[in-house]
Amino acid sequence: MTTTNAAPAAAPGEQARVLTLRVNGIEQRGIAGPGTTLLEFLREELGLTGSKRGCDLGECGCCSVLVDGRPMLSCLLLAADVAGSEITTIEGIARGETLHPLQQAMVDEGAIQCGFCTPAMVINGVDLFNRTASPSRDEIKACVSATVCRCTGYNRIEQAFVTTAERLSGKGGAR
Amino acid sequence: MSSLNIVGRPVPQIDSRDKVLGRARFTDDIRLHHPLEVAILRSPHASARIVAVDTSRAAALPGVRGIVTGADFRHTFGVLVISKDEPAIARERVRYIGEPVAAVAAETADLAAAALALIEIRYEVTDTCLDPRAGLKPVAEPLHPGLGRDNNLHKQVDQHYGDVGAGLAAAPVVVEKRFTFAPVTHAFTEPHATQVAVDGRGNLTVYSATQVPHYLHMAMAEVLEIPEHRIRIIKPHLGGGFGGKSDPFPHEMIAAKLALVTGRNVRVNFSREEVFISNHGRHPTTMTMKLGYDPQQGVTAIDADIVIDGGAYGSFGVVTTYYNGILLQGPYRLDNLHFRTRRVYTNKPMCGAMRGHGGVNARFAAEVLLDMALVQAGVDPCQGRIDMIHRPNTLLSGGFRITSVGLKGGLEEAMRRSGWRDKYGRLPYGKGVGVACGFYISGSAAHIHRNNRPSSTVRLTLEFDGTVTVYSGAADIGQGIDTILAMMAAEVLGIGLDQVKVVVADTQLTPVDLGSYSSRVTFMAGNAARNAAISMRRLLVAAACRLLELPEPAWEKPEPPGDFFRQGRRRPDYSSDYLGPNPDYDSDGFRLANGQVTQVASGRSVPFLEAVRRALDEPGILQTFGTYRSPKLGGTFKGAAAGLSPSYSFTAFIVEVTVDPETGFVKVDRATCAHDCGTVLNPLAVQGQIEGCIHMGLGQALMEEVVHYDGVVQNASFLEYKIPSAFEQPEVVLVPTPSDETEGPFGAKEGGEGPLAPIIPAIANAIYDAVGVRLTEVPMRPDRVLAALRKAGAA
Numbered sequence: 017m018t019t020t021n022a023a024p025a026a027a028p029g030e031q032a033r034v035l036t037l038r039v040n041g042i043e044q045r046g047i048a049g050p051g052t053t054l055l056e057f058l059r060e061e062l063g064l065t066g067s068k069r070g071c072d073l074g075e076c077g078c079c080s081v082l083v084d085g086r087p088m089l090s091c092l093l094l095a096a097d098v099a100g101s102e103i104t105t106i107e108g109i110a111r112g113e114t115l116h117p118l119q120q121a122m123v124d125e126g127a128i129q130c131g132f133c134t135p136a137m138v139i140n141g142v143d144l145f146n147r148t149a150s151p152s153r154d155e156i157k158a159c160v161s162a163t164v165c166r167c168t169g170y171n172r173i174e175q176a177f178v179t180t181a182e183r184l185s186g187k188g189g190a191r
Numbered sequence: 192m193s194s195l196n197i198v199g200r201p202v203p204q205i206d207s208r209d210k211v212l213g214r215a216r217f218t219d220d221i222r223l224h225h226p227l228e229v230a231i232l233r234s235p236h237a238s239a240r241i242v243a244v245d246t247s248r249a250a251a252l253p254g255v256r257g258i259v260t261g262a263d264f265r266h267t268f269g270v271l272v273i274s275k276d277e278p279a280i281a282r283e284r285v286r287y288i289g290e291p292v293a294a295v296a297a298e299t300a301d302l303a304a305a306a307l308a309l310i311e312i313r314y315e316v317t318d319t320c321l322d323p324r325a326g327l328k329p330v331a332e333p334l335h336p337g338l339g340r341d342n343n344l345h346k347q348v349d350q351h352y353g354d355v356g357a358g359l360a361a362a363p364v365v366v367e368k369r370f371t372f373a374p375v376t377h378a379f380t381e382p383h384a385t386q387v388a389v390d391g392r393g394n395l396t397v398y399s400a401t402q403v404p405h406y407l408h409m410a411m412a413e414v415l416e417i418p419e420h421r422i423r424i425i426k427p428h429l430g431g432g433f434g435g436k437s438d439p440f441p442h443e444m445i446a447a448k449l450a451l452v453t454g455r456n457v458r459v460n461f462s463r464e465e466v467f468i469s470n471h472g473r474h475p476t477t478m479t480m481k482l483g484y485d486p487q488q489g490v491t492a493i494d495a496d497i498v499i500d501g502g503a504y505g506s507f508g509v510v511t512t513y514y515n516g517i518l519l520q521g522p523y524r525l526d527n528l529h530f531r532t533r534r535v536y537t538n539k540p541m542c543g544a545m546r547g548h549g550g551v552n553a554r555f556a557a558e559v560l561l562d563m564a565l566v567q568a569g570v571d572p573c574q575g576r577i578d579m580i581h582r583p584n585t586l587l588s589g590g591f592r593i594t595s596v597g598l599k600g601g602l603e604e605a606m607r608r609s610g611w612r613d614k615y616g617r618l619p620y621g622k623g624v625g626v627a628c629g630f631y632i633s634g635s636a637a638h639i640h641r642n643n644r645p646s647s648t649v650r651l652t653l654e655f656d657g658t659v660t661v662y663s664g665a666a667d668i669g670q671g672i673d674t675i676l677a678m679m680a681a682e683v684l685g686i687g688l689d690q691v692k693v694v695v696a697d698t699q700l701t702p703v704d705l706g707s708y709s710s711r712v713t714f715m716a717g718n719a720a721r722n723a724a725i726s727m728r729r730l731l732v733a734a735a736c737r738l739l740e741l742p743e744p745a746w747e748k749p750e751p752p753g754d755f756f757r758q759g760r761r762r763p764d765y766s767s768d769y770l771g772p773n774p775d776y777d778s779d780g781f782r783l784a785n786g787q788v789t790q791v792a793s794g795r796s797v798p799f800l801e802a803v804r805r806a807l808d809e810p811g812i813l814q815t816f817g818t819y820r821s822p823k824l825g826g827t828f829k830g831a832a833a834g835l836s837p838s839y840s841f842t843a844f845i846v847e848v849t850v851d852p853e854t855g856f857v858k859v860d861r862a863t864c865a866h867d868c869g870t871v872l873n874p875l876a877v878q879g880q881i882e883g884c885i886h887m888g889l890g891q892a893l894m895e896e897v898v899h900y901d902g903v904v905q906n907a908s909f910l911e912y913k914i915p916s917a918f919e920q921p922e923v924v925l926v927p928t929p930s931d932e933t934e935g936p937f938g939a940k941e942g943g944e945g946p947l948a949p950i951i952p953a954i955a956n957a958i959y960d961a962v963g964v965r966l967t968e969v970p971m972r973p974d975r976v977l978a979a980l981r982k983a984g985a986a
Binding site for chain 2: 059063064065066067068069070071072073075076078105106107109110115119122123124125126128129130131132133134135138156157160161164165166167168169170171172173174
């Protein structure tokens with residue numbers, strides 16, 4: 017049997033145009049085609065590489081960003097579709113050098129190994145803590161499960177969430 | 192030795208802040224000047240001859256800058272010197288679906304993809320070999336005819352220690368079963384990625400997501416046929432490896448070649464599907480194992496016949512072939528062992544090293560059989576195991592030198608903490624507890640490339656501001672070796688972690704470390720860093736002595752230890768640069784702490800910074816070196832070097848499960864782990880490694896399986912290849928398991944791989960305690976649990 021790999025050539029160079037998105041509090045411009053995802057736009061056009069490309073299929077969660085305050089998978093969103101929305105990436109979470117309490121707890125609790133899922137864990141966690149200061153264990157597990165982590169077994173990450181809740185409520189604080 | 196300042200404290204990884212801020216740069220986060228995008232055309236056939244390759248239409252596409260095919264590479268490569276059998280791009284034939292057959296570099300990713308569609312390759316499809324059993328019989332066309340065989344056998348190892356026949360004959364209890372293990376894969380979150388920068392002199396800077404920068408360096412020079420000095424390998428932050436990035440890879444060769452031929456920077460980044468279809472996961476395995484047990488003596492013999500499915504190429508497979516058998520020598524006394532392992536080439540993605548490499552599947556079989564034997568003999572499964580654990584400082588019949596063993600106390604403590612005696616055999620139907628143990632190497636004593644070099648080398652420089660910089664080729668893959676290196680220097684020099692910088696994994700700047708595999712870096716690079724710091728400490732003490740007008744202490748080389756070897760055994764051969772295991776570096780009467788260098792006896796001191804300047808002012812530059820070299824170990828027979836390690840970790844797990852007899856669903860509720868990694872250098876890191884091992888072991892035990900059909904990976908995505916989530920991860924209880932290790936840095940051993948293997952049989956044994964069935968097929972999916980229950984019910 018003989019087979020060949022012949023297939024029609026795709027038409028490269030789709031119509032691209034300048035797109036302005038509000039990212040981390042400021043208007044930022046880049047070039048986007050009709051098929052450019054938000055993740056591509058953030059990483060390739062704006063150089064915001066904190067959002068990670070782990071699968072491009074909405075399965076690993078590593079590309080999570082906040083869109084109008086809600087966590088979304090930026091690999092499944094078209095950049096052009098979120099014009100007018102407020103986008104927050106991991107680069108926009110800390111206030112200057114002051115980490116978000118969850119970021120600090122992730123560091124303190126050893127919740128970070130390779131760090132590839134870390135930005136998305138933080139993004140989803142920030143959303144959780146915006147909704148409740150004292151999430152239940154199941155709420156934490158559900159939140160953490162939005163992102164694939166292969167290093168930690170999730171135990172230390174969950175602990176970071178618990179510690180964050182304790183610190184936010186004024187309990188604990190000391191390890 | 193005086194008390195420790197940093198070692199033993201919970202230290203967050205030194206780069207955690209970068210990671211949590213999204214600033215840590217992984218390979219694909221690096222921004223080169225106008226890189227070309229690389230796309231790889233992959234074989235749609237599992238087995239075919241390549242009859243013709245026509246790239247002319249693709250080359251004519253505007254924006255396409257370079258195309259490479261198999262004709263552009265003369266040399267094959269492989270991580271092991273003994274099986275360099277993989278081409279960067281398939282040349283005359285393809286051996287698995289997804290094998291690279293051509294690659295394009297173009298101005299945009301869309302253009303590169305469009306160009307791939309214009310490449311015409313004519314194949315002549317040939318017979319596939321997908322079943323390793325079939326591959327052991329004569330085949331019309333072996334995958335690798337160069338081996339001169341009429342079948343697809345890659346490697347056979349057949350080893351005897353002691354007298355297995357006599358051991359089995361004398362055993363009151365003999366158990367035997369056949370086990371099968373599905374392929375599983377690393378499933379790291381960061382896809383493979385490589386970027387290559389080329390300068391005007393044709394020098395390449397290769398940024399790659401690799402666990403083995405040094406091996407990549409050597410392989411790339413050979414494959415590209417350019418000298419090593421023209422290649423600089425840099426490993427940026429790396430998003431998980433687990434063994435899956437521990438080979439040199441075709442895409443790395445392809446990217447570098449395209450950079451050379453185009454004179455442009457290039458970038459390649461895998462899709463998740465590409466990661467799955469070219470994964471180097473754990474070998475699918477079938478094994479028949481027989482185990483003899485005598486309550487008075489313990490395990491009297493093990494006889495194992497093992498077939499592992501290697502896939503298309505060698506990778507680490509020869510090592511896997513050995514490890515499947517030789518790692519049965521622990522953690523229990525075993526004088527009579529025979530195993531035969533055969534690795535067979537098949538038309539599937541190659542299998543290689545994965546966390547717990549080679550020791551995981553055979554460990555399952557041994558621990559399940561041992562459990563059966565203990566139950567038959569009426570011996571408590573925990574106590575029976577405790578009675579057989581290797582004693583410290585023994586030499587095994589296969590030549591392994593066992594140094595420290597803390598497992599006995601650890602398992603006893605795990606029994607107490609888990610409530611074993613109240614639970615084993617006493618929980619209601621559907622609930623059960625199970626135990627299993629394991630051991631693992633702390634780095635391979637033998638080099639892949641035979642030479643007399645150290646395993647790890649570190650350079651340490653002193654700066655005028657009183658800080659130091661550690662230069663090491665070790666590859667941090669998330670396990671935290673960068674932090675360990677900094678801890679070693681800080682501890683020895685009595686300074687803070689913020690006074691230590693690390694420059695790592697850059698073949699231009701850092702001395703050689705062999706890489707992050709075989710659980711070696713903390714042990715070996717840690718020792719090297721520690722030794723470099725000890726030498727630096729001596730320079731500083733000498734400078735302080737000059738300032739204080741004191742005589743320099745006389746530093747003597749310690750005598751190599753050896754008295755713990757049994758009479759008549761040969762001693763290890765310590766080389767001349769051996770500083771001794773954990774030299775007692777502050778026995779010189781000085782203390783470096785709190786910014787002072789102090790002579791303890793007199794109380795006289797100088798500020799640390801003054802000693803630094805005194806040491807540095809005259810030479811203007813100061814550096815020290817540290818090395819780690821394993822003692823020479825083992826016998827001289829063929830294969831004697833496999834599995835030799837300067838020390839071994841030991842692990843025990845007690846797990847509690849709930850089995851739903853209606854659905855067959857197994858939930859692991861609690862895992863109590865005793866892991867002997869010697870001194871716990873960094874509790875946060877060790878805890879993270881053990882919990883990560885539990886996650887990965889749990890996945891292999893209950894759900895993970897790369898499904899192949901007709902050579903196609905059927906579940907090449909995270910949606911279809913299920914790994915445990917936070918909901919499946921059990922509560923974890925870690926119990927202290929101290930041991931008196933002399934060889935590791937500050938007495939440390941490995942903690943990143945050993946804990947993976949025993950959790951899987953511990954789950955199987957707990958299922959038996961819960962519902963009375965023995966599962967021999969892994970993963971222990973609900974349908975298999977149900978089938979076993981039905982079979983047991985029918986019997």
